[in-house]
Amino acid sequence: MKPFLRQTILDVEESRIREVANAGMGRSDVLAFWFGESDEVTPEVVRQAAIDSINQGETFYAHNLGMSELREAVSTYMSALHGPVGVERLAITSGGVNALMLAVQALVDAGDEVVAVTPVWPNLTAQALVMGANLKCVSLKPVQGQWVLDMAALLTAITPSTRLLIVNSPNNPTGWTLSREEQAMLVTHCRQTGTWILADEVYERLYYEGDTANGAAPSFLDVSAADDRLVVVHSFSKSFLMTGWRLGWLVMPAAMTQPIGKLIEFNTSCASVFTQRAGIAALQHTSEITPQVVAHLKQCRDTLVPLLQAVPGVELAPARGGMYAFFKLQGHPDSVATAKRLVVEAGLGLAPGEAFAPEAQGWLRWCFASKDLSRLTQGVDRLKAWL
Incomplete structure (x- = not known):
């Protein structure tokens, strides 16, 4: 008898975030902070662009690589942040996660390291496993609540046998962010080993350090050449409040673009036209939308973190980027069990650290992207009362 399904698929773990969220779905008394999205709706100007597109009858297929107008707009946007990024290096995708999967499909064979x-x-590591890769993880280390990278350990792990390096910075869930110097070291090292870099930079505009001229976190695009073995993934979800629209893009060497177009055809054919119209509107109004989003998220972070730090048994440091407070709760080593108890007993929905890596057992992720700051305060009050 042939196997019912690929064993690799059967072996991939289900999302522990969803496992916890499912325990509280439909309960109006739960303050939910488990998913990585704001509770603010997409700006009206973006929504209206999609409505107008539908009303004009734009309900047909688009180019596999995306509408030329959107690719041009993305090129202008990315070039303003990181220097020239030509249209020939861009593909529009049906969300950031689709962009990541396309990159992994293009680069990874079964058995690759x-x-x-x-x-x-967890999607980042699961995608490699779905393709049958041999996955090797290099862990960040918590130091007084701040997660840091052992660069020497990472460079040692990347050898000529390594097909792909996957790195997410600013990082979900920890907020850790690579420095430009660290990125340059990785690019140089991966050139020597022939290793591709897949950089998930969807949180690059959600950056709070203020030490860059363009208001973005350091990017691999700042320290690489156009033909380097580098694929950078972006999404409209976070900095444009467009999580449900499923719209993202890839930046890659020009020689990779046409093959990616083929993969898009075999995966989704194309992103919908009205969604792409919304993306164009978002980029046209980025100077109005994104700074407001970032300023509010910084206010959310600076509201939540001190309150959590004041709770006995909580260990965390402010995130440099992203939209999460990642904290250790002493005396509660099983993060999944703790998160489920918090849902049922405290009406508080958090994501378990175990979902992101075994070494994050005992940690919890709190998405602080809340329109109403009082929800964050109420959440901390519930945590304290439960403890």
Whole structure:
């Protein structure tokens, strides 16, 4: 008898975030902070662009690589942040996660070695496993609540046998962010080993350090050449409040673009036209939308973190980027069990650290992207009362 399904698929773990969220779905008394999205709706100007597109009858297929107008807009946007990024290096995708999967499909064969920096959003490591890769993880280390990278350990792990390095910076869930110097070291090292870099930079505009001229976190695009073995993934989800629209893009060497177009055809054919119209509107109004989003998220972070730090038994440091407070709760080593108890007993929905890596057992992720700051305060009050 042939196997019912590929064993690799059967072996991939289900999302522990969803496992916890499912325990509280439909309960109006739960303050939910488990998913990585704001509770603010997409700006009206973006929504209206999609409505207008539908009303004009734009309900047909688009080019596999995306509408030329959107690719041009993305090129202008990325070039303003990182220097020239030509349209020939861009593909529009049906969300950031689709962009990541396309890159992994294009680069990874069964049996290839893939190195990933963890803790990290579980989809990033699961995608490599789905393709049958041999996954090797290099863990960040917590130091007084701040997760830091042992660069020497990472460089040692990346050898000529390593097909792909996966790195997410700013990082979900920890907020850890690579410095430009660290990125340059990785680019140089991966050139020597022939290793591709897959950089998930969807949180690059959600950056709070203020030490860059363009308001973005350091990017691999700042320290690489156009033909380097580098694929950078972006999404409209976070900095444009467009999580449900499923719209993202890839930046890659020009020689890779046409093959990616083929993969898009075999995966989704194309992103919908009205969604792409919304993306164009978002980029046209980025100077109005994104700074407001970032300023509010910084206010959210600076509201939540001190309150959590004042709770006995909580260990965390402010995130440099992203939209999460990642904290250790002493005396509660099983993060999944703790998160489920918090849902049922405290009406508080958090994501378990175990979902992001085994080394994050005992940690919890709190998405602080809340329109109403009082929800964050109420959440901390519930945590304290439960403790």
